[in-house]
Amino acid sequence: AQSVTQPDIHITVSEGASLELRCNYSYGATPYLFWYVQSPGQGLQLLLKYFSGDTLVQGIKGFEAEFKRSQSSFNLRKPSVHWSDAAEYFCAVGGQAGTALIFGKGTTLSVSS
């Protein structure tokens, strides 16, 4: 069965510290992988995506993610967190274009000063 697991429900990071949000997936074929961010009361905004090629992908707002097929993981990283990064982050997996994305339950990021 296709699924996405985000093991951390809530993470608190100090402003300026590095961040890593974990994502593991189960998918029967070559996956397309995504990270979305959701601010309170807003829709989901795409941070980055992986379809193929270089396994380290760069996204908006200074985020990056690394696809590790052997570990079925697609962890999101940022070297220095800003207070404005506080939000909920969702990992998603999909396959053929036009099929629906499957989302993880999300990780809430809090940033302390």
Next chain:
Amino acid sequence: DAGVIQSPRHEVTEMGQEVTLRCKPISGHNSLFWYRQTMMRGLELLIYFNNNVPIDDSGMPEDRFSAKMPNASFSTLKIQPSEPRDSAVYFCASSLTRDAEAFFGQGTRLTVV
């Protein structure tokens, strides 16, 4: 492009009433998705359309829910009759056939009292 447009943004209705949520996808996108977001269950796919045809409606909770896409620029999600447990944020998203990236609307926050 204005992005995916959903209406209304907020809806409060009484139990037993009919509720209709509306979505205008991004022009040129061939796939449309309806998701429901709750604290308990996260983001759940309800139904998705490809070229206006429903492809997978296995996520629709029960017969009280129905969705239509009469043309490429409009979709509705209807709940009749509504129940308090239907209270959630409902998101519409669209994507290009060739690209699995989904673009989300701002969502409709439904409260059934």
